[in-house]
Amino acid sequence: MVRCAGRGPRRILDAVIELRRLTKRYGGALAVDDLSFTVEPGHVTGFLGPNGAGKSTSMRLVLGLDAPTSGVALVNGRRYASLRRPMREVGALLDAGAVHGGRSAYNHLLCLARTNGIGPLRVAEVLEQVGLSGVARKRVGTFSLGMKQRLGIAAALLGDPGVLMFDEPVNGLDPDGVRWIRDLMRTLAHEGRTVLLSSHLMSEMALTADRIVVIGRGRLIAEATVQELTARYPSLEDAYMALTAGSVQYGASR
Template sequence: MIELHHLTKRYGATVAVDGLSFKVEPGHVTGFLGPNGAGKSTTMRLILGLDAPTSGQALVNGRRYASLREPMREVGALLDAGAVHGGRSAYNHLLCLARTNGIGPKRVFEVLDQVGLASVARKRVSGFSLGMKQRLGIAAALLGDPGILMFDEPVNGLDPDGVRWIRDLMRSLAAEGRTILLSSHLMSEMALTAERIIIVGRGRLIAEATVAELTARYPSLEDAYMALTADSVQYGAAR
């Protein structure tokens, strides 16, 4: 489970996350929505210990991420598919990550096969398309077989087959009882993938509901999103 308790992050005079509290529970895909500048990416970074909160706390399985002994075994994340050393092969990139968390090379081959990159495992990442880098990032998230998975715009660069593949993957992971947090701007894809929705604006919680609840009140998830975020505008540099 992911739990946020009055989470706040300020960058000087800019409030990127403002007293945010919510839970992401296991067993379903939770969509994380908000306009540009709403604080989504900052929130995900705070959960993963990449930024320190100004106040409040973000917990994974009841603990701060920084306190986890082998974090990849509990939380897997894809935030930026381009954050890979281009001179390394896909296999070596994952092997380096695996060694930091006590994960053996067999698992590296398993996840490469799972994401469809087994045939290019020894090729340098610099030659990968954006879609291939997305798949490699997903492989890294899956490496520790974690119970919590976080994805920020995971379908960027994927062709229609790849989009369907990641949609089915996230649904199957949730069906196994894992906790899935998915951030995306694609309303049509979110409507097909997520069961629960968290909407933020200006760093604050706007709505927390199931897709079914939102589409019962509005003609579509997109209509619900547009109505609920009408007063939220882009601000600062946070996402």
């Protein structure tokens, strides 16, 4: 069955990312509202919601980039800030543009690697994995958006973490790149990793994710498998539109 908000407590087993009654206020604005769900290993979990739903804020709270007003976000049972070498446990891509444009791709990754006790061999490995070996010594400021996305994915993979979080990773990618992302997400989940993927592309989410979390106005709307949703609705897009019909906030940011 589709698990919807208000249907009682969930059984928590082997949770890797866990949000417990997470709330975040920015002044008078409520961005995340008593939000609870878990993301488990071995699945690509799609994270869906309209603009302003609180997806990006929730991911920032998991990663310790913002402090919750109340509640807690945990990775492997601990707060992100308590992880000694966080890149070895969690990899994330939230903003591909948040890179020093004057550095080369290699030096950008090497700086990150050194902060977490990761050697230069691993830097070369992830550059090869994302298809950037040929431009490793070029300045990031000369990269296209798609190349920056690949670099951000390389950074997320750098510590070979068990938990991965991606916010709109296919932005700027051509069709070959989109298919590569899809295959990568599936491979990571097949390896037993926990993958949380936020995207507005319903058609791509239907091909990539096997579980879905839907939020609106900062609150949980539904959790389900893609199969469960498409058994109830003609498509994942139809399911999403029906579930979020009362949650659209025009002019809101994520």
